[in-house]
Amino acid sequence: MNAVDAANASRHSRHARLLVLAFLLPILASVLIAGGAMLGFTAAPEQVGVPSTETVTSNVADAERDLGENSGRPLISLNDAGAGLPVQTPPPGGEPLWSMSLPMTVALLLLAVLIASAGLLRRTLRSLRDIDQDHARLQDEHRALREREERLHDLTSASSDWIWETDEFLRVSYLSTRFTASTGLACDAWLGQPIELLMQCETLPPGQWLQQLDNSSPGTGQLRCTYRDSAGQVRHCRIVACRIVRDAQLAGYRGTVVDITDQVSAQAQLAHRSTHDAVTGLGNEQALTRFLDQTLADRLRPLPLTLLLLDLEGFDDPDEALGQSARECILRTVASRLRDSTRSNDLVTRLRAGQFMIVLASIDEMIEIEHFCERLIDNVQRPVVHGIKHMQVGVNIGVVHDHPAGGDAKQWMHCAGIALRQAQTRGRGQWQHFAPALERQNSLWQLETDLQSALRHEQLLLHFQPRYSADGARVVAAEALLRWQHPVEGLLTPDVFLPLAERSDLIIAIDRWTLREACRMARHWPQSIALSVSLAPAHFSRGDVPRDVRDALTDSRLPASRLQVQVAEQVMLGCADGAVGALTALKELGAGLILDEFGSGYCSLGYLRIYPFDAVKIDPRFVAGMNGNPQDRGLVRGIIDLGQAMGVTVIGAGVDTEQQLLELRRDRCAQVQGAQLSKPLDQSALESVLKQQASTRRSHVASPAGLHAH
Structure with a gap:
């Protein structure tokens, strides 16, 4: 029995005794009064018995003597005696209180006792009801507390984490039972030892880190440390700590240790694989x-x-x-x-x-x-x-x-x-x-010089490659592809001149022009068609991508929701910190993000968790090898399943054959793009395709209504 149950039992027994007394008191009083009444009735006949002869004679004489004195009073005739007795009647209310009959007195006393007992009984019953309510509430609170304790015990037992505490001098004062199970070390051997002997940190000693918690608000902090288990192996862990404050004084520190050795090993393997x-x-x-x-x-x-x-x-x-x-x-x-x-x-x-x-x-x-x-x-x-x-x-x-x-x-x-x-x-x-050769070297330098003037002389132009739904029947987006109409070399593709532009800041100016022109052209497309623009990795590291995208959207009045920015994996590899800020800013603008050539690097899976991508584009090399390489086939299927599990749209790029299109459609790839569906088109050709698609859709919508009317 706990303290709550013992206290309630004591109070309950005390009120139970009062309840018994409330019942026994009127019974006892009734018995005593009834006994006294019986004794009184037993003594009365001795005093009111048959009168003696002397008494009768004396009374008759006295009556005759008084007859003359009370001639004015009424007389009771005594026929046999030849005389009469006068009757003297007392006035009403003249009898004394103690002259009342004994049964009446007993009844009044019994009524008073019953009234008093009823009040006592009512008070006792009310107290008992309050006790029951308090006891039920305390039982519920105790049950909830016991459940919380059991839940905490189960969690700490099932988890690999262990709990520790120190005193104000940073000496270990408590270690949970999971400490021995996790480390193989005995708890008693570490009690009283400095915590810095148990855990080490390369950046900041644990003791100094704990003391720094005093200078801030009494919250929690995290620190990555290492320790050696009973086998001498180095284990990596993360400690979470907070201050223990009693009576406004620092009493020590309390926290948990989370073993992250497997996580660190996995990260090292991931870095090695990358x-x-x-x-x-x-x-x-x-x-x-x-x-x-x-x-x-x-x-x-x-x-x-x-x-x-x-x-x-x-x-x-x-x-x-x-x-x-x-x-x-x-x-x-x-x-x-x-x-x-x-x-x-x-x-x-x-x-x-x-x-x-x-x-x-x-x-x-x-x-x-x-x-x-x-x-x-x-x-x-x-x-x-x-x-x-x-x-x-x-x-x-x-x-x-x-x-x-x-x-x-x-x-x-x-x-x-x-x-x-x-x-x-x-x-x-x-x-x-x-x-x-000098000729080749001079031609490269000349080509780079010509590229600098290409922007000024409007030699750059855009082609668009449509992106279709999985069934290949509907255009959902168009990707802007840069071309250079060189006056001597002819039409050049980006792989020829963009590497030259990336060697200098010229790539930023080219990307800005591409954004402005593509947004201006897409402004006149149907609202359901999105625009996809690929930006160079050097633009993210040297320029201000969010500002350039915002300016292009503002100048063209194109809704940001219709713009999709394609990002290569080199962006995250080259400037991880800057990439997070730039991509987050683009998402805040409302633009969509596509991870280009997904699957070509070992870190791509982590990008879907860290960066806010809306879609991934499968590397065309894997799509091209789907028919002849089972590994590429399985990789493409795995990417599609992963995208569906994470809520990311998967785009199959480089679809050049009907078989590849059928395989992607069978694997439930969301969108497809490639020469099998459409080659890159100029602005006028793309608009013709979009108009034809819109008219075909309107005819399909109108046909069912016409049949129904007919």
């Missing part, structure tokens, strides 16, 4: 770009760099007889041979398909590079054993050595690609050093 190839384990193009940018930015680099771009012959063409497992075996074997052929300070990466890139350090002599390329070609072209098969692999190498001076990673890789193509023209097993 910069490494899944098949070979080598670094990917992202790792290569970062390494080159950091190395080229180092002005204290003592020796020049050497880039070797390797391409396995015929590996880009799908070979039905080769098979996926054989292709992966070749890739892993070649990767192993490349690692064995290089030193620890060299970098070996896989770019795409059968292309590898090697960055050699500390090689300054061209003769050494030539010998290395010859040995590397002989090593890679050795037969590859896969089961019982011996497969022959051909390779070509493009070499860039300390050139171009002051260039960035993209320029180095571009030059290596030019050297590789030159080597491939000479046959299998050849390597070629990059030596750009």
Whole structure:
């Protein structure tokens, strides 16, 4: 029995005794009064008995004597005695109170006792009712408190978190039972120990961090720490703490420890996968770009760099007889041979398909590079054993050595690609050093100079590629595609001149022009057709994208809900913090966001959770490989299912065949885009398509009404 039940039981027994007394008191009083009455009636006959002869004679004499004195009074005739008795009647109300009859007195006393007992009984019953109500309320409160305690106990028992407390001197004063289960350490061994001996933090000691909570409001804070379990393994955790205040004085700190070792490991694996190839384990193009940018930015680099771009012959063409497992075996074997052929300070990466890139350090002599390329070609072209098969692999190498001076990673890789193509023209097993001709170099500079004047002379124009619904019957949006009508080279696509523009801030001016012109043209489209515009990653890092989009919408009076901004993954990789702010600002404007080439990077899944994207566009390379590559087929299906689960529209890009369209439609892809449905159109051709679609829709709406009327 708890204290509440004991107190209520004591009060209940006290009022129960009063209730018994209220019942027994009138009964006892009645018994006493009845007994007294019986005793009084027993004594009366002795006094009112039969009179004696002397008494009668005396009374007769007295009566005769008084007869004369009271001659005026009424007389009672005594026939036998020959005389009469006078009658003296007292006046009404002259009898004394104590002369009342005994039964009447007993009745009055009994009535008074009953009235008093009734009042006492009523008060007792009211008190008992209040006690019952208080007891029921206390029982409910106690039951709720017990349920909360049980719920808290179940949560703490089921969770991997453990609770801790310290005194005001930051010594551990309490550890929950989950501490031993989670860490394998004994609670008693750590009681009284400083908390900084239990948990460590590289950025700020836990004790100093806890003391900083005093300077702020008495809220909670979080800190990431590490500790060692009973096996000596380092575990990562996040502590959540708050102050303990009693009587306006700091009494210590209390908090929980959440083990995040698995989360940290998963993040490390995700970071590793984002910069490494899944098949070979080598670094990917992202790792290569970062390494080159950091190395080229180092002005204290003592020796020049050497880039070797390797391409396995015929590996880009799908070979039905080769098979996926054989292709992966070749890739892993070649990767192993490349690692064995290089030193620890060299970098070996896989770019795409059968292309590898090697960055050699500390090689300054061209003769050494030539010998290395010859040995590397002989090593890679050795037969590859896969089961019982011996497969022959051909390779070509493009070499860039300390050139171009002051260039960035993209320029180095571009030059290596030019050297590789030159080597491939000479046959299998050849390597070629990059030596750009002056004509080619001058033409590149001239092309960049011409691009600067293209905006002023209105040489840029827009084409639009329609985007259809899944059934391919209705245009839902149109993507703006930039073109350059060069006076000499003719119509140029963006892959020719945009890399030149990204080397300077000219890309920002081009993006602004594209936004303004596309919004102005889309203003006259039907309200149901959205406009999709792709912005360069350099625009997000160097310009003000939200302001440029807002100005374009304001000038064209196009509703922001009809604009969709396509963002490449490089935007998040290059400026993650700035990308979050820019994309959030675009969402606040009301514009839609599309993640372009989804699936090409390992971090794309995290982007859907962090960034406010409305749609994702599947990388056209996966759509192109759907029919011949089961992995691409499964990846496309997985992206579609993921988009549906997260409420994101999935767009299939690069649909070039009827089979691809049927597969995407079967997988419930929301929208499709590609040459199979429509090639890029100029403004007039697009408007014709939209008008035809609107008229067809009106005819379909009117046909059922006409049939019904007929």
